[in-house]
Amino acid sequence: MADDTRPNVLFILTDQERYDCTAPDGPPVExxxxxxxxxxxxxxxxxxxxxxxxxxxxxxxxTGRYPHSHGMLNNSHEADAIQPNLPAELETFSxxxxxxxxxLSYTGKWHVGRDQTPEDFGFSYLGGSDVHHDDIDDAFRExxxxxxxxxxxxxxxxxxxxxxxxxxxxxxxFVAATTPVDVEETRAWFLAERTIDAIEAHAAxxxxxxxxxxxxxxxxxxxxxxxxxxxxxxxxxEIEPPASYAETFAGKPQVQDNYLHYRGADxxxxxxxxxxxxxxxxxxxxxxxxxxxxxxxxxAHDLTEETVVVHAADHGDFIGNHRQFNKGxxxxxxxxxxxxxxxxxxxxxxxxxxxxxxxxxxxxxxFLEIGDVPVxxxxxxRSLVPLLEADSNAPDDWPDSTFSEYHGDEFxxxxxxxxxxxxxxxxxNGPDIDELYDLERDPAELxxxxxxxxxxxxxxxxRERLIDWMAETDDPNQGWVxxxxxxxxxxxx
Numbered sequence: 502m503a504d505d506t507r508p509n510v511l512f513i514l515t516d517q518e519r520y521d522c523t524a525p526d527g528p529p530v531e532x533x534x535x536x537x538x539x540x541x542x543x544x545x546x547x548x549x550x551x552x553x554x555x556x557x558x559x560x561x562x563x564t565g566r567y568p569h570s571h572g573m574l575n576n577s578h579e580a581d582a583i584q585p586n587l588p589a590e591l592e593t594f595s596x597x598x599x600x601x602x603x604x605l606s607y608t609g610k611w612h613v614g615r616d617q618t619p620e621d622f623g624f625s626y627l628g629g630s631d632v633h634h635d636d637i638d639d640a641f642r643e644x645x646x647x648x649x650x651x652x653x654x655x656x657x658x659x660x661x662x663x664x665x666x667x668x669x670x671x672x673x674x675f676v677a678a679t680t681p682v683d684v685e686e687t688r689a690w691f692l693a694e695r696t697i698d699a700i701e702a703h704a705a706x707x708x709x710x711x712x713x714x715x716x717x718x719x720x721x722x723x724x725x726x727x728x729x730x731x732x733x734x735x736x737x738x739e740i741e742p743p744a745s746y747a748e749t750f751a752g753k754p755q756v757q758d759n760y761l762h763y764r765g766a767d768x769x770x771x772x773x774x775x776x777x778x779x780x781x782x783x784x785x786x787x788x789x790x791x792x793x794x795x796x797x798x799x800x801a802h803d804l805t806e807e808t809v810v811v812h813a814a815d816h817g818d819f820i821g822n823h824r825q826f827n828k829g830x831x832x833x834x835x836x837x838x839x840x841x842x843x844x845x846x847x848x849x850x851x852x853x854x855x856x857x858x859x860x861x862x863x864x865x866x867x868f869l870e871i872g873d874v875p876v877x878x879x880x881x882x883r884s885l886v887p888l889l890e891a892d893s894n895a896p897d898d899w900p901d902s903t904f905s906e907y908h909g910d911e912f913x914x915x916x917x918x919x920x921x922x923x924x925x926x927x928x929x930n931g932p933d934i935d936e937l938y939d940l941e942r943d944p945a946e947l948x949x950x951x952x953x954x955x956x957x958x959x960x961x962x963x964r965e966r967l968i969d970w971m972a973e974t975d976d977p978n979q980g981w982v983x984x985x986x987x988x989x990x991x992x993x994x
Contacts, residue, residue, distance in 0.1 A: 517722040518814035542844030553836040565865030565880030574908035585615035599623030609717030663765030677725040677780040679732040693791035704802035721784035731783035737775035744945035754933035774821030904970035927963035
């Protein structure tokens with residue numbers, strides 16, 4: 502049998518990583534390895550998630566569909582999950598790659614189904630799951646037991662919580678802490694080690710079939726628990742509040758202020774957020790250093806030139822921006838804009854920048870085209886290969902906007918739709934006031950212009966874009982939302 506000349510794919514997905522951590526004009530976070538991917542490949546400046554919640558975004562990534570199409574509208578581990586598992590009849594990129602001859606392996610966080618695992622979708626699973634979300638196996642716990650530092654048997658320091666007393670756990674959610682364990686005992690190190698194992702196993706084999714390996718790092722999702730030297734790498738006293746910390750919620754949907762109190766974030770002052778941000782940045786750098794180990798393994802086994810490396814995140818994180826914690830029914834760039842870098846030796850031009858708007862779940866179609874597998878017609882995704890091959894010049898029919906949605910989490914169902922261009926963002930909030938932001942004048946998204954008389958034409962145009970996206974993606978809300986928006990636009994005239 503002749504060798505399969507299709508490239509290997511190494512896919513690194515981080516959990517809740519903000520776009521700005523790896524942006525050239527972002528905060529001073531040390532991300533040398535992710536920056537190296539940008540310098541040796543292509544960085545996408547306007548990549549967004551289709552939805553800012555774990556299960557739904559990850560299901561979209563697997564299926565190439567919007568949440569309203571695959572049905573997993575909120576987190577699968579919660580008691581109020583609308584749909585706990587992916588419908589078996591939906592095609593996934595991983596199953597199609599496996600059927601085409603790829604060897605697929607997976608390590609780390611899953612969170613796509615309550616009763617399903619990566620092995621149900623063509624992967625061999627190498628461990629490292631998060632028990633709270635997945636309960637797939639206890640490989641990481643066994644690893645820690647073998648090292649003499651069982652999970653849960655360490656005393657954390659500098660603990661921070663939401664609630665009225667950020668230093669006490671009684672009434673809040675765990676936000677951040679310093680752990681006394683060595684770096685080698687962190688989940689991030691373990692996931693990198695299992696990824697290196699997969700690379701070494703492929704290198705030691707006959708390399709007849711190409712490898713697709715997915716490493717899902719549990720982080721920098723809260724709680725931001727990191728060891729030294731990362732815990733004190735960034736000085737909270739030197740971290741200034743972001744512009745959006747001036748949020749007053751004036752002219753915004755009431756749910757935003759409600760969410761502040763629901764999460765207990767109203768008890769956190771800037772010194773608390775600065776401390777949490779420092780730990781968050783340390784978490785990002787910890788993961789970046791583990792990615793360096795993984796890329797070094799590719800180089801050591803002469804696999805760099807035949808491997809496409811992709812780094813992305815499922816969604817972002819607030820960490821005090823807009824004074825909020827985590828994520829929720831707030832469609833700000835803090836949680837919807839994501840990092841995305843792709844290095845494809847011989848295809849992407851080193852140091853290229855793509856300003857074309859793209860979605861996270863476009864990667865499903867991209868992986869299939871890289872693997873020379875037809876993209877199913879049911880996918881709501883466009884392959885990024887034309888962008889990667891053309892030095893970021895988009896095909897003529899490529900949309901100049903993105904479309905995202907939200908359906909609620911444990912706070913309760915709350916339907917939203919968003920359309921975003923390079924300059925404007927429009928958010929449809931069914932039960933409350935809509936939102937319109939001028940991203941060039943107001944990148945912090947502090948001023949809602951939905952009723953501003955000078956933005957009437959913009960409002961009407963963005964509503965039309967939203968209606969078009971709903972029709973193109975067969976959004977079930979298109980039965981009545983377009984009529985509401987069109988009536989609203991007519992009333993403005």
